[in-house]
Amino acid sequence: MSELSIYDFDLIMADGSKLLMSAFKGKVILIVNTASNCTFNKQLYQLQELYSKYSDKLVIIGVPCNQFGAQEILPNEKIIERYKENFNVTFPLHEKSVVNGKKQLPLYTYLKNEKKSLLGFKGLKWNFEKFLINQQGEVVKRYSTYVLPPSIEKDILELI
Template sequence: MSFYELTPKDKANQDYPFQQLEGKVVLIVNVASKCGFTPQYKGLEEIYQKYKDQGLVILGFPCNQFGHQEPGNDEEISSFCSLNYGVTFPVLKKIDVNGANTDPVYDYLKNSKSGLLGFKGIKWNFEKFLVDKKGNVYQRYSSLTKPTSIEEDIQKLLK
């Protein structure tokens, strides 16, 4: 299966086919509203505004698997992101990123790029995957990596 064959659901439970992302640079982040890393939404939105017209897409995938830090439903999550951080990039349907019910998007990402010491699982909220214009997972970043730290890689892939 290729990256562009994936079709997760958006917050309205409608298909969001990754085929529409062909030729774009994509940053995928598992997000949560009540996490110490939640302020990263601000940096993600800043990068999105700066590079969206050059072909960057950021996708947030809410996940409640880490400390139950994303308890809301999809509408509450969307509202929180918009009201508190001015998020305009797509925040899709809440999913699992680890375990038996892992969303196919995260199966694909984790199998394409392992984390530290070959660990495939997602360790916490706000891990990030950067995908190039051809659908290849270019890099994986830990939750500690601030969005602005990824900017140089984004610029490189947009060229």
């Protein structure tokens, strides 16, 4: 495991602001790579439901990504607009980023080193893979695209 902590990362959000992960100490965090044109985009509604329900104890961070099937082609300003208008998203959105490969977001290097996929892979396979982090900052679960947000609720409840 890494000497780094989730709280060591500073993120650049889609609106250009800086978000310090250390601000979320004591909260459960769910980080998801997203794409608004993906066939799995209905998960954005489901993620928003979880966020609305538990926002006092849960932070969801969406990381828009165009790496899988070029399904997030909009620039950051338009991504924010689309997510709000089409999916009612109010949870924080990172700037559009790369989540696999040499240019991947350092946060994703950390997440994938901390928790491999069920089959032991580090790399993400598609949009809407999810990482669940407990209140102590430990990456405790990783979910594939096919695990829908309502299925994760029980794991979130165990942590909050």
